[in-house]
Amino acid sequence: MELPDSTFTPRRTDDIVRVLAVTTSLGGRTILDGVDLAIRRGEVFVIMGPSGCGKTTLLRHLCGLLAPSFGSVTVEGHDIHAASPELLHLLRLRTGLSFQGGALLGSMTVLENVELPLRENTELPARVIRETARMKLDMVGLLHAADLLPSSLSGGMKKRAAIARAIALDPEIVYFDEPSAGLDPVTAAEVDNLIQKLNQVFGITMVVVTHDLQSAHAIADRVAVLHEGRVLRCGTRDQIWADPDPRIRAFIERRLPVEEVDGMDILRFLEI
Amino acid sequence: MAAANLDRSSVAALTGDFERALREGPERVIVDLGAVEAFDSAGLGGVVAGLEAAKARGVEVRLRGLSQAMLDFFSLVSVQRLTASAERGAEIGPVTRLGEFVEPIMDGAVAVLATAGDVLRELVVGPFKRRFLRLDRTAVEVDHCAAGALPIIALIGFLLGLILAMQAYVQLRVFGAEIYIANMVGVSVLAEIGPLMTAIVLAARSGSRNAAQLGAMVVGEEIAALEQMGVRPLRFLVVPKVVACAFAALALSVIFDVIAMAGGALFAWGVAGIEFDAFAQQLRGALHASDFFLALIKSATFGLAVGVIGCALGLRVRGGSEGVGRATTGAVVVGIFLVIVIDAVFVTAQRLLG
Ligand SMILES: Nc1ncnc2c1ncn2[C@@H]1O[C@H](COP(=O)(O)OP(=O)(O)OP(=O)(O)O)[C@@H](O)[C@H]1O
Ligand SMILES: [Mg+2]
Numbered sequence: 001m002e003l004p005d006s007t008f009t010p011r012r013t014d015d016i017v018r019v020l021a022v023t024t025s026l027g028g029r030t031i032l033d034g035v036d037l038a039i040r041r042g043e044v045f046v047i048m049g050p051s052g053c054g055k056t057t058l059l060r061h062l063c064g065l066l067a068p069s070f071g072s073v074t075v076e077g078h079d080i081h082a083a084s085p086e087l088l089h090l091l092r093l094r095t096g097l098s099f100q101g102g103a104l105l106g107s108m109t110v111l112e113n114v115e116l117p118l119r120e121n122t123e124l125p126a127r128v129i130r131e132t133a134r135m136k137l138d139m140v141g142l143l144h145a146a147d148l149l150p151s152s153l154s155g156g157m158k159k160r161a162a163i164a165r166a167i168a169l170d171p172e173i174v175y176f177d178e179p180s181a182g183l184d185p186v187t188a189a190e191v192d193n194l195i196q197k198l199n200q201v202f203g204i205t206m207v208v209v210t211h212d213l214q215s216a217h218a219i220a221d222r223v224a225v226l227h228e229g230r231v232l233r234c235g236t237r238d239q240i241w242a243d244p245d246p247r248i249r250a251f252i253e254r255r256l257p258v259e260e261v262d263g264m265d266i267l268r269f270l271e272i
Numbered sequence: 273m274a275a276a277n278l279d280r281s282s283v284a285a286l287t288g289d290f291e292r293a294l295r296e297g298p299e300r301v302i303v304d305l306g307a308v309e310a311f312d313s314a315g316l317g318g319v320v321a322g323l324e325a326a327k328a329r330g331v332e333v334r335l336r337g338l339s340q341a342m343l344d345f346f347s348l349v350s351v352q353r354l355t356a357s358a359e360r361g362a363e364i365g366p367v368t369r370l371g372e373f374v375e376p377i378m379d380g381a382v383a384v385l386a387t388a389g390d391v392l393r394e395l396v397v398g399p400f401k402r403r404f405l406r407l408d409r410t411a412v413e414v415d416h417c418a419a420g421a422l423p424i425i426a427l428i429g430f431l432l433g434l435i436l437a438m439q440a441y442v443q444l445r446v447f448g449a450e451i452y453i454a455n456m457v458g459v460s461v462l463a464e465i466g467p468l469m470t471a472i473v474l475a476a477r478s479g480s481r482n483a484a485q486l487g488a489m490v491v492g493e494e495i496a497a498l499e500q501m502g503v504r505p506l507r508f509l510v511v512p513k514v515v516a517c518a519f520a521a522l523a524l525s526v527i528f529d530v531i532a533m534a535g536g537a538l539f540a541w542g543v544a545g546i547e548f549d550a551f552a553q554q555l556r557g558a559l560h561a562s563d564f565f566l567a568l569i570k571s572a573t574f575g576l577a578v579g580v581i582g583c584a585l586g587l588r589v590r591g592g593s594e595g596v597g598r599a600t601t602g603a604v605v606v607g608i609f610l611v612i613v614i615d616a617v618f619v620t621a622q623r624l625l626g
Contacts, residue, residue, distance in 0.1 A: 092502045099496070103493035105494050106488070106489075116503065121502050165501070265350055265352045266335070268352075269323065270335050271334040271335065271336045
């Protein structure tokens with residue numbers, strides 16, 4: 001069994017994650033087109049952008065699940081897509097990912113799902129693993145559902161179980177893919193609160209993809225706005241919220257961007 | 273051309289008229305929708321289809337008399353985008369078509385070989401890196417592959433034993449050589465029918481299950497989640513499944529052999545009046561230990577093949593439930609086909625070597 005911290009040396013940098021010119025083509029389409037980002041140690045970094053602009057794809061690059069067609073992702077000073085399997089494994093143990101759809105293992109109960117990363121990657125006694133996992137479930141308010149199978153959870157419960165699993169190993173950095181989408185306002189606020197608490201208490205770096213402006217405003221230290229495969233703007237929350245760019249204003253004020261009203265091209269076919 | 277309504281019920285007739293008008297090869301067609309009282313999406317879909325058809329033929333179309341409601345509807349869509357596809361339409365050549373047929377097969381074959389290589393490497397090299405077979409996971413799989421298949425294997429074995437004995441009896445009775453039922457049943461079951469039937473049952477039950485299960489896990493991102501948690505799907509899922517399949521093939525074929533021979537003996541006793549002792553004596557003379565070992569090796573190879581194919585096809589599922597269905601079918605069809613191919617290789621090698 002590999003033990004987490006024995007051989008791993010994070011290279012001390014202020015930026016825990018650096019994304020350099022990441023470009024991705026899937027199925028012949030360019031999804032990401034030269035994305036540059038730097039995520040600082042210990043911050044809550046929010047990635048916003050319209051649906052289908054490649055946020056989930058970007059998270060998969062950041063976790064080393066999908067290699068970009070071009071560009072590099074550096075986590076703790078190590079290029080994650082050029083890492084040896086052993087190094088990649090160690091880097092992964094230091095990161096958690098809560099998937100957009102939960103991605104819980106359907107053949108295991110919620111508790112077993114949360115226990116899994118602990119059981120597979122540590123030598124802790126079963127009792128300790130169990131209580132640690134139950135603790136994480138309690139943090140997301142799912143202790144009562146510990147023995148249910150994922151198929152009998154609601155969408156929001158799945159999401160919270162996925163968050164519990166993502167933080168099971170006390171990672172250095174946690175990625176959340178739309179943690180509050182599909183949750184009621186109160187539960188969404190609880191998740192926001194959890195993200196902030198974990199960030200403040202343990203200093204975990206949080207990278208949150210979200211559409212939810214309210215929650216983005218509540219938790220973000222810094223924000224990046226993706227648009228058509230590029231980073232349109234990256235800055236502190238207040239900078240972004242005060243940005244004059246019409247596309248960002250449109251997003252933040254939830255209105256239709258002016259140039260988007262391109263539907264009236266039927267006019268070209270009218271007889272004048 | 274005007275109808276009071278431009279909707280689901282009238283649109284087919286209208287587009288028919290329009291296409292006929294296009295076929296006469298005009299330079300320009302004017303469509304007057306002024307008389308339309310009510311419309312629905314299908315009706316306006318017909319209009320867009322007409323625009324598309326006209327664009328493909330290079331005919332200019334002008335619309336006349338659109339109501340405000342229609343304009344509002346069209347403000348939600350872009351005719352430009354909708355008719356963009358009319359410009360393309362490159363002919364697909366025979367080479368491309370052949371490529372489209374062959375490529376997935378090649379990809380599949382490469383994936384199966386790669387998975388086989390990964391599994392063997394994990395089994396052989398893994399222990400040196402202190403990565404041993406996951407017994408807990410393997411036990412779960414064995415329980416399904418082997419224990420779950422016992423009833424059907426026993427049933428098929430018994431019936432086939434009876435059938436083979438019956439076939440042999442019809443032939444041998446002519447020569448008064450009924451005792452040779454034992455030879456015919458014993459040799460054919462041990463050498464061919466036992467390993468083949470267990471492999472086929474295994475492909476149908478477990479190969480399909482493995483492909484469907486892993487495929488659904490790919491679709492649900494469970495595989496990605498495992499990788500992300502530092503759990504290698506190869507060691508956690510694939511190797512246990514393949515080992516379980518090999519073990520199941522081995523164990524089930526032995527059980528099949530025993531039950532089939534018992535079925536043959538029962539028939540010989542009941543119909544031909546051959547005592548069990550005599551039947552067993554005859555069997556011992558007909559079968560050799562080397563045949564037995566060869567059959568075991570063959571069965572284990574079949575099991576490995578079925579296991580690897582199911583897992584490999586399941587792991588390369590793309591595109592939702594459709595992909596899972598295709599992988600499941602592939603696991604059974606390719607699995608059985610490959611089992612037959614391997615069988616042919618075994619028989620040929622056996623003949624060549626002695
Ligand atoms: N495997 C794939 N093959 C082809 N295209 C893909 C694939 N995965 C994603 N895409 C495309 O990439 C684009 C970005 O997808 P992605 O899931 O990253 O979007 P997203 O920003 O997370 O959207 P949402 O906010 O709706 O979750 C989409 O247009 C999608 O169609
Ligand atoms: Mg997404």
